[in-house]
Amino acid sequence: MRANYGSDVIQPVRKLPTARSAARWRDRTRPERQRQPDRTRRALIEAAANIFNxxxxxxxxxxxxxREAGYAPGTxxxxxxxxxxIFLQVYENWxxxxxxxxxxxxxxxxxxxxxR
Incomplete structure (x- = not known):
């Protein structure tokens, strides 16, 4: 007796991605991250000022x-x-x-x- 697993056609085995092909795929799908620590810090301070107020x-x-600044909590x-x-920084800016x-x-x- 033969088990029926769908089509009797043998499917070709997919090749596993190489490091080079994986890097090309990753580059196509993920935008390049541009770190801007000064901008991030300003956004956090501004969000903190709004929430403290x-x-x-x-x-x-x-x-x-x-979250209010648009970043992950770990940031x-x-x-x-x-x-x-951050409170002291907000106060100093004020x-x-x-x-x-x-x-x-x-x-x-x-x-x-x-x-006067």
């Missing part, structure tokens, strides 16, 4: 920051050791922006009364 320090976690830890570090605004106002040449 809306949810507060205790309502924010590193996973949420990374956060490449740039910051913990939530406190203080710098405030001092820059004050400097522009003071350099405007307006009277002391107008500046």
């Amino acid at each position: 809306s949810a507060g320090y205790h309502g924010t976690d590193s996973n949420r920051i990374a 956060f830890y490449i740039h910051f050791p913990d939530k406190l570090a 203080v710098s922006a405030e001092w820059s605004s004050i400097e522009v106002i003071l350099k405007s040449g307006a009277s002391a009364r107008a500046i």
Whole structure:
């Protein structure tokens, strides 16, 4: 008795991919990654600032920051050791922006009364 496994036609054996053919296939299907750590860090800081402003320090976690910035949670830890570090960076950026605004106002040449 003969078992029926579908077609009686013998299918040719597929060749296993070589390292070279696998690399060609991979190059065709996967876009080249371009790492831009400065851009990633800025995106994380911006997302953190938005979340800290809306949810507060205790309502924010590193996973949420990374997801909001469009990155995997592990990416956060490449740039910051913990939530406190990014909070301090957000705060430093805010203080710098405030001092820059004050400097522009003071350099405007307006009277002391107008500046107040």
